[in-house]
Amino acid sequence: MILFVPAFLIGMVSLLIYPSLPDSLTIDVLCLLVVICLAIYGRTQQKTVFFLASFFLGIIWFAIAAHRVLEQQLPQSLENTSLIIEGQIATLPVLSNGVLQFQFAISKVCEKKVCRPLHLNSLLTWQSPPDNVRISQIWQLPVKLKRPHTYANPGSFDREAWLLQNRLRATGAVYQAKHEGAPVPRLLANKKSIARIRQYYDRQLLAILNNEPFAGVIDALTVGNSAAISQDQWKVFRNTGTSHLIAISGLHIGMIAGLFYLAGIACWRLSAYLCARLPAQKAGAIFGMIGAFSYTAFSGFSIPAERTLIMIITWMGSLLMSRYSSSLQRFMLGLGCVLILNPFSVMNSGFWLSFSAIALIGYGMSGRLSDKSLWWRYGRVQWVASIGLMPLSWLLFQQSSIIGLFANMLAIPWVGFVTVPLALLACLLLPINNMVGQHVLLLSEKTLEWLWPYLHYLATLPNNSWFLGLHTSWLILPLMIAVLLILAPLHFPGRWLALIWFCPALFIRPAKLPENAVKLTVLDVGQGLSVVIQTRTHTAVYDTGMGYPDGYNMGDVVLLPFFRVEHISKLNKLIISHPDADHSGGANAVLQQFKTVPMLVSVIDQFKKQEITACEAGQTWVWDEVTFRILYPFQGQARADNNSSCVLQIEVNGKQILLPGDIEKAAEAELVAQYHQQLASYLLIAPHHGSRTSSSDLFIQAVNPKVVVFATGYLNRYHFPSDQAVMRYQRAGGRLYNSAYDGAITVTFMPDKPVEVHTYRKDYSHFW
Structure with a gap:
């Protein structure tokens, strides 16, 4: 076991670095190699041969599991089209800011009144849903679906991998009827299930703790629903290294299992008759497993909780079987069981x-x-x-x-031995004596209020985290x-x-650029724009991508992780082309990290900051022998529409780069009239994401780009880039890239070297 599990794990992990899975023929060959290795090991007892057999088995096991999930693929013809699907709500629906999210097991799909079976697990959102949506119900829903897709950037969270781990092969949204006769959601069957108990408690807990500040945390610690935790609370948990306390995983389930184990032993020892039939320690192990299973089921069998349950069962099982094993052997047994039962754990x-x-x-x-x-x-x-x-x-x-050490020293025992047991005790008491249960529940919430000043103080200390990409x-x-x-x-x-x-x-660190060189990265921020421009000793950001009302923004999700990976510790200029949310939404997150960065904006009133300047044609600066110019808007053209965008031109090593923001044909015509041949550029970020109202023939002829980048979202609702714009650029002969399909696009201009273009999805491709 001690030799098998590490080799098995290495075999599984090795597939994560390959762009494709082994095909059926390769798997058959590997199976043959396993048989040969085991035959040799049976004769020679050579550990190296057994290690190889275990390694090949790991590859085979993971490849088969991945193939089975990936075969459940949404047909490309059904992507982003109006569909009617039937299926069952598979997880607890979570409501946040008026949007309901849940996993939906699709059984049938209908397109244009033609129906066919389709078995697929999906992740759906539903804006302004009815109040009667419950887990286990059978629904018929009008939706638009997409295949799994993520922001593909250095440092960004890989959502495609997360969806694969959860065996989700499509994402989508329930759309609302816009005209009479349009399909509407229909509840087909109201099936009962034990999972309904979780939803009952979810609603009860939030109703009882409605006005309490930590209602969302208590809900997360009991039924596993963390949607009601505020962004400020998440920030404190992250800064103090206590985010793990919110996830129902090893810590909480282990503590509950331990409490059940000790309580079981104490109760068992009260009866001499019971002790004579079964030793108290073995009875305690049974109680411990019951406690762990009950808490895991109550929390919805999340992946971390399942992993912990498997570990506890293997450890307690060895105690029940009276078989001596070292801590290392028990550890390897638990690890091996997790890998076999859930191969995708290695991606988590x-x-x-x-x-x-x-x-x-x-x-x-x-x-x-x-x-x-x-x-x-x-x-x-x-x-x-x-x-x-x-x-x-x-x-x-x-x-x-x-400061995680100091935060966890107090928070772990406090939450694990005080808050969680009180919250679970309240859940037991609510059906028996509602009044007593409510008081215990309020007491469990109060324990978090007592702990919070300590965590908040630690979170506000300067330099409380060590950033190292x-x-x-x-x-x-x-x-x-x-x-x-x-x-x-x-x-x-x-x-x-x-x-x-x-x-x-x-x-x-990454090698520094020489003088007169530029590394420009168009980040994949979905439907929006964000460009990072690096010279030898300076860094500028042109736009910051989308921001949403709930606080989710591309600054936190994409830009700041990218800075850490690239070891960017100073930002020299932040340019916001215009006020639209898909260009300025992440700016506040960037400004929190770089408080003194000078800003160039088209609308000054959008940001309350001292060092801020309105961009205007004629502004010029030079960094490391690289020249930056603002070409537009012209003096006296202050406005707040797409044609107010700050147009930036960069000159490096005799080549030019043009970043026109969201300008449309009217502003393009003004630029051509004013600059004409001076607009000629090697690299162009397509204006307004390649919309029909931009990229005129006149403008394209003047710029004559060799490389064109479209910054768009995957299957976006605006259908950017438009077919007309794409055709115009193709006629001009430039190479076209699209962040939706290429991920982050990095273009490097070096002296005396050809321009290099790298795309993240190609350079870091995975089988998922």
Whole structure:
């Protein structure tokens, strides 16, 4: 087991770096190799051969599981078309800002009154839904569906991978009837299920705690619905490294299992008859598994909760079977069971963090004298987890909380042993004695109010997080060696070498650009625009992508993670072409990170900031022998429409780049009349995302671009870029790129070298 599980895991992980899965013939060959390796091992007992067999088995197991899910693909012909689907609501519907989100198991699809079976798990949103939407119901819904798609940028969250982990093969929205006779949602069957209990409690808890500040946190800790947690609360949890407390996973389920285990032993020992039939420890193990299963079921069998339940069952199972096994053997058994039952766990950051934490605690607590106090051991566990998980946090999230150790020292036992048990006790009491249950529930919420000032104080401390984007994923290896040396016993020889092993991650950076060079990245921000322009020692941002009323914005989601990966610690200029939300929505997030950055905007009143200037034709500056010019709007043309966009021209190494924002044909004609041949550019960001009202023949002829980039959203509702605009650029002979299909597009201008164009989806393609 100790040799099999690591090899099996490595085999599974190896497929994550390949752009495609092995086909059926390759899988058959691998199966044959496994048989040969096992036959050789049976004769020679060579561990290397057994390791190879386990490695091939890992590849086979993961490939088969992935093929089975990927085969359930939404036909391309059904994407972004009006459909009627039938199926069952598979998860607890979550309402946030008037939008309902839920997983929907599709069984039938109808297009233009032609119906056919289609078995597909989807993730749907429903704006302004009726009040009678419940889990397990059968509905007929008018929808528009898309295949899984994500923002493809360095540092961005891979939503396509997350959808695959949850076996979701389509996303979409329920659309509202716009004319008489249009299809409307219909409830077909109101099936009962045990999952309805979760929805009942979800509504009850939020109703009872309606005006309480931490109602959303209590709801998340009981039924797993975190939609009601505010953005400010999430920010405090992130900054203090306590976000894991909100997810129902190893910590809470383990604590509940432990409480049931101890309570089971105590109760069992009250009866000599019961102890004679079954030892109290084994009875406690049964109670522990019952407690873990009940809490996991109540929280909706989320992936982290399932993973923890499997671990607890394997550990408690070994106790029930009276079979001695070391901690390492139990750890490997639990890990192996998780990998076999849920192969996609290896794509989940929580999997790596939880199992790494267990392994590091086992390592960090070994080799010590056993006469230390309980508080010393608890503090040591927190120290080991905080320091040990830093490299993984940097790799996965580009940051690690510095004050997480102090926050978790108090928050973990407080939430785990006080808040969660009180909340679950309240859920048990509500059907029995509603009044008592409400008081216990309010008490559980109050415990969070008492804890919050401490967490809020830590979250507001300056430099509470260590931001470190690893230039390459291989830098995790020297970091892990450094961590193992730091956590080694005090007198372990060579512990000081940890400083040396930390150096690669701290000092290896992307190569600096030379003078008279530009690296321009058009980020994939969906339907919107954001461009990062880097010279040797300066960085500018042109537009910041979309922002939404609920606070979700491309600044936090795309730009800031990109800065960390690129090691951009200073921003020299922020240009907002015009006030539209799909160009300025992420600006506030960027300004929070770079408070003193000078701004160029078309409408000054949009931002309350001292160092802000209205862009106007004639403004020029030079960075590292690269010239930047504002070509438009002309003096006295202040307005707040698309044609007010700041038009930026960059000249580098004899070539020009043009960023025209959302200008349309009228502004294009003014630019051509004013500059004409001066507009000629090697790279053009297509104006107004390639709409029908822009990219006129006159403008394209004047610019004559060699490379054209369309910044659009995948299957966007505006149908950008328009077929007419695409045809005009094709006639002009330029190479066309689209962020919706290419991801982030990086164009590098170097002196005495040809221009290089790289697309993120091509350079970092995956099988999903």
